[in-house]
Amino acid sequence: MGYEIRAIDAQVVKELLEGDDAGRPPRVSTEREGAPLRCCLTRAGAGERVALLSYAPLRRWAAERGVDPGAYDEQGPIFVHAGDCPGAGSDGWPAGHESHRMLRAYATDGHILGGRYLAAGEDPDTALREVFEDPETAVVHVRAIEFGCFHFEVRRG
Structure with missing residues (x-):
């Protein structure tokens, strides 16, 4: 799969x-090092300019499909990156995102189906195959355990 x-x-x-999903301007700063960047799926290096902003990933995914995520719109x-970004470099699990994660599954109508904990060091391919074994799963959001933040999206290939 x-x-x-x-x-x-x-x-x-x-x-x-220009304006985040909460209607606010981003907070731009110079990174000391380590912020997980969602634009290229790397970690910021020392001295890089990064922007902290609010993002509604399910809202945007649902809008592409013409569905209403309802209460799951968060x-x-x-x-x-606050400026130019090279974009994501590979198709595999991104380096720098190996710590504990939650895989949150959503159905084609934008409603949540469930989640699966992914332990640090565990094979993400196996975990994703398990989540996508449910034929109802249309998209998976990979989130941080510590803060619940969205990291990236995984779609059926």
């Missing part, structure tokens, strides 16, 4: 830098 790991699209990042904090 194939799947596609997706960073936030460059055009969406550009829109968010927004939360993410980091992106």
